[in-house]
Amino acid sequence: MNLKYQRLRVVFCVDDDPDMLAIITAMLQRRSYVQIHRFADAHTAINAIDDMLPDLVLFDVIMPDMDGITAYKKIRDNPRYDGIRIAFVTGRKRQACMDQYMMLDVPVLTKPFNLAEFENFLKVAL
């Protein structure tokens, strides 16, 4: 990989489970061109968008206060954020949920995942 031409990417990880945040951070940190910001809830993450202009936001779907789908809609409602990619990291493998993700046309990574699965997901998402 030629790092010279890699632009620094800013990635938001939003998950209420510190264990999951730790895993994603560890896996993302393998890429030296990625800057990671971690958030335990969607509100704080959305409020930080203007300051940090992320390239990608990884949302957990099931979270207290604001779930990932709602957060997705909030970001998509704002035309200024059109350039921001969004992806879901979720434990919901149920068909109804998967259909919903398909409709939204967002990359989805289902938990639990291993490093190879995460890498594949990142290729699509980032």
Place this chain on the structure above:
Amino acid sequence: MNDDEQIMEDKMRALRVNYLRSLGERVEKIKHFVMLQEQKTLRPEDSAELQSLAHKLSGTGATYGFPTISETAASLEDWLIDHPEERGRALDLTRRLHDACRMVLESSSVDGVETQAVVHSPRPLALDAPLLLIVDDDKNVRDTLTQLFSEDARIMTAVNTTEALELMEKHQPNLVLLDDMMPGGVSGLRMLEKRQSMHDIKNIPVIMITASKRVEEMLRGMRAGAVDYIAKPFNSEDVVARIQPRLRRMSARILIVDNDEEIRDVLGLKFHQAGLRSIGVENGDEAWEILQRQRITLAIFDRMMPGLNGMSLLQKMKEATHLTDIPVIFLTARRDKADVEAGLRQGAIEYITKPFRSDDVVIRCLQLLKLSNPPRPWRDIEKPVAQEADI
């Protein structure tokens, strides 16, 4: 393996250690939810918490290498979502998740956990100072306890029961403080139960560190042979008040001088049960020998013995500058007022006449040495089971 992969591997291992450390607490929580369902007292907010817990466990377990946790947690979560009206009936699935987590805790070795070797105390301790083994996976707990007792004991620490058993067999510590749920070995309680059948270590006193203040938890520890318990989160003063006298008793040495073997044996046994070490000799000359060679904390003399008698022995001690501070108790059949007065004038701090109750003698010694335990409601459990020996 290239550097990049190596770094990733190290990172995942570190995460895994953290995960296993926090898993113990979660197992306790799940156990609590099992109990609530058994008692049919699971409230809606409890089941919401259980669902959230299951959700998190299902999402991370397999990534850390524990697919059974992910699978059992996912089944439980699905059931809770599909049966919102019958949430109290997830007992079997909750139990299965509990067992899966517990299995992982008991079978996973925690590589790369830093362990401490023997900690050197700030003040040089006598080589015969009691050896204390602290077993807890939480570094904060280990550090706090080490600090609290570094003046009273030589201290070793272990992060799980596997390490603890090894250290116990090798070093025969005088006291063990034992946490319950720790990654990398069986639980503390299981170890305590298993210890009964292990000849080398079954007599080492163990104090359980329990995560909950629930009575049944404490009782389980006591039934498995713990002599006491500390409930987390603990208050330092409270812990010191409870454990320090025990440690100080261990460094105390009682010298019993009596030509009656039965008295020496009974008192020796009673002192042992109270956590004190004692030496019994049958006459004044032998006692004098011991006093020269060993550090004695308190001495109990009979007055009438062949050879050097109790009175002469005491006089000799008072003349030798290095022995004048050792408190001496007379334990004798000579009970005339004149005899008692003579004994006390010679410098004995206490005069007990035969027949005596051996428990009273021990209690009196503990009081004199200021080694009594603070009063506690569960004090009775510590009482020796042996029969009263009245002599």
